[in-house]
Amino acid sequence: MRPSALFRIACLLAGLLVLPLAGCIVQRSPETRYYVLALPHGSGQAAGTRAITGPRVGIGPISLPAYLNRQQIFIRQGNATDVRLADYDRWGEDMAEGIARLLVGAISAQLADTGGIAQPLRAANPPDQRIGVNVNRFDGAPGAEVVLDADWGLYTPQGDVLREGYFLAGIQAATDIDGLVRAHGELLAQFGNILAEAIRSVPPQKPARR
Secondary structure (H helix, E strand, O other), rough: OOHHHHHHHHHHHHHHHHHHHHHHHHHHOOOOOEEEOOOOOOOOOOOOOOOOOOOOEEEEEEEEOOHHHHOOOEHHHHHHHHHHHHHEEEEEOHHHHHHHHHHHHHHHHHHHHHHOOOEEEOOOOOOOEEEEEEEEEEEOOOOOOOEEEEEEEEOOOOOOOEEEEEEEEEEEEOHHHHHHHHHHHHHHHHHHHHHHHHHHHHOOOOOOOO
């Protein structure tokens, strides 16, 4: 074979190798989006200051199943065992901390007329009562039902049980990830209302030392 023919074959093979590499170089991964939980408008405590004359309620700990302890948003259609993680749609905060934050806002709004307030358990002021939550399930899918299944207890600072309960509710989400996240917030607002009712039902306790 003449040298010129060999040269053309070598150039052709080199071009075939370069083309796939060029495709890899220009291809981009989807942009990762981050979400945080939020209460529906009007469900949280209004901005401003007020006197705290009622019970201080510490929120925590919040216990989650292992499958929720991750950044990726977990998606499950109905009760199916076929699930997936949204690799490019992620939580912008630890989910347990987000749940506690929303429950603080929802409960504080419901206790405002009593002078009571909810606060993170790690807050400097010692609580008069404490709410612990064990989440069994908290997931769904865009365009489908989002379900919150949780056990909860209301305790004295010494750990004595004042009230216990079980919360199970579902809500239809809109057809995108934004709608899925909003449905999570709406369920937490409902849950916060139930917890606030339990707090109201307990006779006044001896306040913890401020």
